[in-house]
Amino acid sequence: xxTLTHHxxxxxxYLEVSPSxxxxxxxxxxxxxxxxxxxxxxxxxxxxxxxGAEAAHGAAAAHGAAxxxxxxxxxxxxxxxxxxxNVFFLGVSVVGTVFLAIQSVAYAGWSVLVRRIMxxxxxxxxxxxxxxxxxxxxxxxxxxxxxxxxPGIMTEGNANYDEIIAGKSGFLNIPFYLIRTxxxxxxxxxxxxxxxxxxxxxxxxxxxxxxxxxxxxxALFLVLFAVTSSMAAWDWIMSVDVHWFSTMFGWYxxxxxxxxxxxxxxxxxxxxxxxxxxRWVQASHLHDLGKFMFGFSIFWTYVWFSQFMLIWYANxxxxxxxxxxxxxxxxxxxxxxxxxxxxxxxxxxxLVLMTRDAKRQMIMMKIVSIAILIGHWSDFYLMxxxxxxxxxxxxxxxxxxxxxxxxxxxxxxxxxxxxxxLVPVNHPFMDESLHHTT
Amino acid sequence: xxxxxxxxxFDDEDVLLHxxxxxxxxxxxIYEVFTPFPIHGMDDALGIERSRLPIAAFFYGxxxxxxxxxxxxxxxxxxxxxxxxxxxxxxxxxFIPVSFELTVFFCCHGMVITFYAISKLYPRWKTPxxxxxxxxxxxxxxxxxxxxxxxxxxTQLLRANGASEVNEKEMSKF
Numbered sequence: 001x002x003t004l005t006h007h008x009x010x011x012x013x014y015l016e017v018s019p020s021x022x023x024x025x026x027x028x029x030x031x032x033x034x035x036x037x038x039x040x041x042x043x044x045x046x047x048x049x050x051x052g053a054e055a056a057h058g059a060a061a062a063h064g065a066a067x068x069x070x071x072x073x074x075x076x077x078x079x080x081x082x083x084x085x086n087v088f089f090l091g092v093s094v095v096g097t098v099f100l101a102i103q104s105v106a107y108a109g110w111s112v113l114v115r116r117i118m119x120x121x122x123x124x125x126x127x128x129x130x131x132x133x134x135x136x137x138x139x140x141x142x143x144x145x146x147x148x149x150x151p152g153i154m155t156e157g158n159a160n161y162d163e164i165i166a167g168k169s170g171f172l173n174i175p176f177y178l179i180r181t182x183x184x185x186x187x188x189x190x191x192x193x194x195x196x197x198x199x200x201x202x203x204x205x206x207x208x209x210x211x212x213x214x215x216x217x218x219a220l221f222l223v224l225f226a227v228t229s230s231m232a233a234w235d236w237i238m239s240v241d242v243h244w245f246s247t248m249f250g251w252y253x254x255x256x257x258x259x260x261x262x263x264x265x266x267x268x269x270x271x272x273x274x275x276x277x278x279r280w281v282q283a284s285h286l287h288d289l290g291k292f293m294f295g296f297s298i299f300w301t302y303v304w305f306s307q308f309m310l311i312w313y314a315n316x317x318x319x320x321x322x323x324x325x326x327x328x329x330x331x332x333x334x335x336x337x338x339x340x341x342x343x344x345x346x347x348x349x350x351l352v353l354m355t356r357d358a359k360r361q362m363i364m365m366k367i368v369s370i371a372i373l374i375g376h377w378s379d380f381y382l383m384x385x386x387x388x389x390x391x392x393x394x395x396x397x398x399x400x401x402x403x404x405x406x407x408x409x410x411x412x413x414x415x416x417x418x419x420x421x422l423v424p425v426n427h428p429f430m431d432e433s434l435h436h437t438t
Numbered sequence: 439x440x441x442x443x444x445x446x447x448f449d450d451e452d453v454l455l456h457x458x459x460x461x462x463x464x465x466x467x468i469y470e471v472f473t474p475f476p477i478h479g480m481d482d483a484l485g486i487e488r489s490r491l492p493i494a495a496f497f498y499g500x501x502x503x504x505x506x507x508x509x510x511x512x513x514x515x516x517x518x519x520x521x522x523x524x525x526x527x528x529x530x531x532x533f534i535p536v537s538f539e540l541t542v543f544f545c546c547h548g549m550v551i552t553f554y555a556i557s558k559l560y561p562r563w564k565t566p567x568x569x570x571x572x573x574x575x576x577x578x579x580x581x582x583x584x585x586x587x588x589x590x591x592x593t594q595l596l597r598a599n600g601a602s603e604v605n606e607k608e609m610s611k612f
Binding site: 305308313354 | 478479482488492496523524525531532534535
């Protein structure tokens with residue numbers, strides 16, 4: 001039995017990002033740019049096929065005639081897809097830090113061998129946060145992302161005046177919005193940096209001092225993250241539907257980020273393992289990650305359904321508009337995505353990961369984690385696009401932008417992974433993780 | 439039926455786990471191990487097959503789901519249709535909470551009852567205790583002394599693997 005064999009020889013293990021791997025990341029970016037270019041060309045020259053949808057969308061349009069204020073469609077789609085992919089990847093990235101913090105606060109021993117992967121996911125938090133501000137700025141030029149940024153929309157007597165939006169001016173105004181966004185990103189980036197620093201110092205000096213300090217820092221971060229993640233969800237996503245609101249929305253977005261982040265940790269673990277690294281990571285560790293993916297897929301569904309059922313049952317026009325747009329609205333072009341979202345994010349992981357064996361096999365876990373990442377990217381698509389692009393949505397530009405983000409994300413993440421040992425050799429719970437059996 | 443056992447008493451669970459592995463490797467069949475608390479890796483060390491309870495649980499859950507859907511669709515859709523909140527008679531989203539609860543209900547109760555049945559746990563069952571110290575601070579390995587199993591050999595084997603004492607005991611309840 002391997003369970004009690006003592007692994008006294010745990011040694012540091014360094015990831016070397018091979019030139020071929022780096023080339024792959026570059027190819028992902030190149031492929032993204034090509035798809036993006038194709039999408040842009042189609043959007044610029046192949047436009048006009050949406051005219052038929054115009055009549056149908058009247059039924060679902062919320063505010064005004066929803067005339068296309070601002071940019072030409074291709075530019076609007078480009079800016080929206082940048083915002084969409086950035087919000088998704090920023091969330092996946094920060095979940096690495098959140099998961100790390102939760103493992104620390106819970107005194108979890110099993111996860112020590114995969115801690116460095118969580119730390120590495122956080123590499124995107126700061127660049128992603130800065131990009132978020134840049135894209136917000138791009139969106140301001142023609143008010144492509146946020147309807148409430150329109151000039152005069154909150155001034156009585158102006159042609160753009162909207163009473164409901166004006167009522168939210170205390171919260172939704174550009175200076176306060178920017179302060180909040182900078183604050184969220186600053187908090188996330190600071191704690192990501194701090195936890196990483198503590199972990200690296202522990203590698204050098206050992207002892208239990210860093211372990212205890214990590215717990216304190218993590219506890220503080222979790223409290224702040226609970227508030228900022230929820231508010232970020234209102235600001236970055238819910239406020240595109242500025243007339244609409246849902247008290248479940250913070251949880252809904254968090255659940256989506258959270259399960260995607262865990263899928264990303266799992267996928268990275270498997271890919272590293274298959275590349276010959278992480279030799280102490282066993283089926284038991286994979287099993288636990290699998291339980292998290294399984295459990296939180298159900299959690300996401302629970303939150304999603306809680307939001308859906310209350311709105312469906314009460315059927316208040318100002319609330320039901322959200323699902324009207326997504327389910328049958330705009331000529332029904334989001335309907336397939338609505339059901340696809342439920343199948344890939346709930347039915348598929350639920351049925352596939354139900355058995356113990358599936359959670360212990362790399363191939364099954366790999367398929368499910370990729371499905372979850374694609375599924376939740378689509379979930380964010382479904383949160384953002386129907387309210388902003390309405391009937392003019394598409395997929396090529398969006399997929400191209402997502403691939404570019406993925407490539408950049410992977411470059412930064414692998415860089416951080418290679419900067420320190422993949423095994424936090426001096427962690428006090430190392431032995432527990434080595435002997436982890438489930 | 440009366441059975442005869444050799445009981446190896448251990449003080450430490452790590453020693454016990456190694457002993458169990460070694461005893462089985464030596465070809466001696468272990469009847470059962472009694473410990474005050476669950477020991478990680480003991481199921482594997484004893485070579486106990488994985489329980490099939492989860493498979494049963496899945497089907498109990500499925501039964502609950504079907505029952506819940508039948509109950510709601512039949513009563514609200516056919517037997518006594520009522521208009522509630524302007525929704526259709528068979529309004530699936532409204533049925534999901536009840537379906538979920540009944541799935542869980544059937545699944546849990548089915549599992550608990552099945553577990554009791556296969557473990558032969560029923561009211562008034564008296565658990566035979568081979569050595570009362572296994573409920574306190576000792577770990578007990580029981581080896582049945584059938585034909586062809588020699589007490590001397592077993593004693594030697596257990597002692598060599600760290601048993602602090604080896605006793606012989608007869609038990610009629612097994």
